[in-house]
Amino acid sequence: MKKKLYILAMVVCLVVFCVSAFQLIRYYLEARESDKGFEQLTAIVEQARQQVPIEQEPETEDGEEEPGIDPRDQAILDAYQELHQQNEDMIGWITVEGTKVDYPVMYTPENPNFYLDHNFEKEEDRYGVPYVAEHCDIEKPSDNLIIYGHHMKNGSMFTGLMNYRDQDFYEEHKTIQFDTLEERAQYEIVTVFITTVYDEVGFRYYEFTDAQDAAEFDQYIDQCKRLSLYDTGVTAEYGDKLITLSTCEYSNKNGRLVVVAKKID
Numbered sequence: 001m002k003k004k005l006y007i008l009a010m011v012v013c014l015v016v017f018c019v020s021a022f023q024l025i026r027y028y029l030e031a032r033e034s035d036k037g038f039e040q041l042t043a044i045v046e047q048a049r050q051q052v053p054i055e056q057e058p059e060t061e062d063g064e065e066e067p068g069i070d071p072r073d074q075a076i077l078d079a080y081q082e083l084h085q086q087n088e089d090m091i092g093w094i095t096v097e098g099t100k101v102d103y104p105v106m107y108t109p110e111n112p113n114f115y116l117d118h119n120f121e122k123e124e125d126r127y128g129v130p131y132v133a134e135h136c137d138i139e140k141p142s143d144n145l146i147i148y149g150h151h152m153k154n155g156s157m158f159t160g161l162m163n164y165r166d167q168d169f170y171e172e173h174k175t176i177q178f179d180t181l182e183e184r185a186q187y188e189i190v191t192v193f194i195t196t197v198y199d200e201v202g203f204r205y206y207e208f209t210d211a212q213d214a215a216e217f218d219q220y221i222d223q224c225k226r227l228s229l230y231d232t233g234v235t236a237e238y239g240d241k242l243i244t245l246s247t248c249e250y251s252n253k254n255g256r257l258v259v260v261a262k263k264i265d
Helices: 002-051 071-086 158-165 167-172 214-226
Strands: 090-095 102-106 144-148 175-180 186-196 242-249 255-264
Touching (some): 002 071, 002 102, 158 167, 158 186, 158 242, 158 255, 175 255, 186 214, 214 255
Parallel strands (some): 144 242
Antiparallel strands (some): 090 175, 175 186, 186 255, 242 255
C-alpha cells in the first residue's frame, strides 16, 4: 500500500513538474516572440535616429538662418509614418532612457483596451502594446494623455518605470521622450507615485484628461504631488500639456505606479 502511494505521489509530482516546465517554456517563447516583433519596429526607428547627420539650418535669401526641423528629427518622423502605414492605430512613440521602454503607442477609442492583449500586428498577445486611454483626445490634444503599459516579468513594456521608485534613478533620468507622428517632444517628470485602482481609497488619476479651469488642473497636480514618492522640485501650471504613464505595481492589490510629466519646449 505504501509503495502504491509512493508511486502515486511520484506520478503527481512528475505531472506538476511537466506542467510547470511547459508553462515556463511557453512563457519564454512568448516573451521571445514579443521581443522579436518589437525589435523589428525599433530597428526602423533606430536606423532613422542614426542615419542623418546634423546639418546647418537652411538660410534665407538675406543670409539669415531660417528656423526649421532638425533633419534627424524629420528622419525619425518619417520612420513613424512608415510604421503608421503598417498599422494606422499607431499615434506615437515613447522612449525612457535607462529602461527597455522604447515602443510605439497605440490608440483605439472605439475598442478601448484592444492593445491590452494584442501586438502591433493585431494578433493576440499577453504583452500587448502601450496605448492611450480612450477618453483622451490625441488631436486636440487633451491636457493629460494617459498611457497604459504592462508590468511584465521579463522586464519589457512599462516594467522599467519601476526604476522611478528610486530617486537616484530619477535624478539621472528626469525626462521622457514622447513623439507623435508630427512632432518630437520631451516631457519633464513632475511626480512619481503609487496608488490603487478599483477601490474607494485610491486616487482616480485615470479620470483626469481635461481641466475646466486652472483650479481643477491645480487640484490634480496637488493630489499627485501629495502622493509623490519624493520631491522632484518640478510642478506644472494650467496650460501645460501632461502625459501620465501607468503600470501595475504588485506591493498592493490592484496597485499602480504612475509617472506624470509635462511637455517642455
